[in-house]
Amino acid sequence: MNNITRYTRLQQKLHWAVVALVALQYLLQRPVKSAMSHEHDGLDLGAIEFLVITIHTWGGAAVGAIMVYRLYLRVKRPVPVGAGTLRGAWQRLAQGVHWSFYALLLFMPITGMLHYYVGLHSVAHWHEWGEWLLLALILLHVVAALAHHVYKKDATLRQMWGSRPPH
Numbered sequence: 001m002n003n004i005t006r007y008t009r010l011q012q013k014l015h016w017a018v019v020a021l022v023a024l025q026y027l028l029q030r031p032v033k034s035a036m037s038h039e040h041d042g043l044d045l046g047a048i049e050f051l052v053i054t055i056h057t058w059g060g061a062a063v064g065a066i067m068v069y070r071l072y073l074r075v076k077r078p079v080p081v082g083a084g085t086l087r088g089a090w091q092r093l094a095q096g097v098h099w100s101f102y103a104l105l106l107f108m109p110i111t112g113m114l115h116y117y118v119g120l121h122s123v124a125h126w127h128e129w130g131e132w133l134l135l136a137l138i139l140l141h142v143v144a145a146l147a148h149h150v151y152k153k154d155a156t157l158r159q160m161w162g163s164r165p166p167h
Ligand code: HEM
Pocket: 015, 018, 019, 020, 022, 023, 070, 074, 079, 080, 081, 082, 083, 094, 098, 099, 101, 102, 138, 141, 142, 145, 146, 156, 157, 158, 159, 160
């Protein structure tokens, strides 16, 4: 029987670091697209454009690396979804969303790198497609987390935000 009830402080920090990095990718969506297309057309890049591209490529690669490490921590020490309150289809849905995040946040850096560094332009539309799928999953995830906290009033959000994780 699994009696672990919350994420470690390290898992919490990594979760919120990824949230911040992914938010940055979306906030910089337009400038990234325009800087990337200038670079693609062989135009000289300004300092801001260079910075925006660097944040996108290195930030995205950092997300991928963090997700690999999180996956290792997650497999080594599973925490029950929804603070152990979910059963049946709801439990499977929550697990499905979490595993999809791992898959998508590896898929995005891989397709991005194949496009940017290897010049494989055919994967560009996969990167764009992944962007929308990721956004939809984030919305679902945030609504679910807030519903647990506000309506069900259980420990789900505190598992990821709590002040007294085991270590
Ligand atoms: C970029 C946005 C986000 C991503 C990619 C993301 C990703 C994830 C992943 C992969 C997990 C599963 C952790 C594991 O089992 O190892 C998780 C759990 C969790 N996240 Fe997020 N998250 C995001 C935003 C948020 C936000 C904004 C909130 C709060 C409103 C939140 C609250 C939670 C909570 C409470 C859990 C624990 C859920 C449970 O144990 O059932 N997340 N998140």
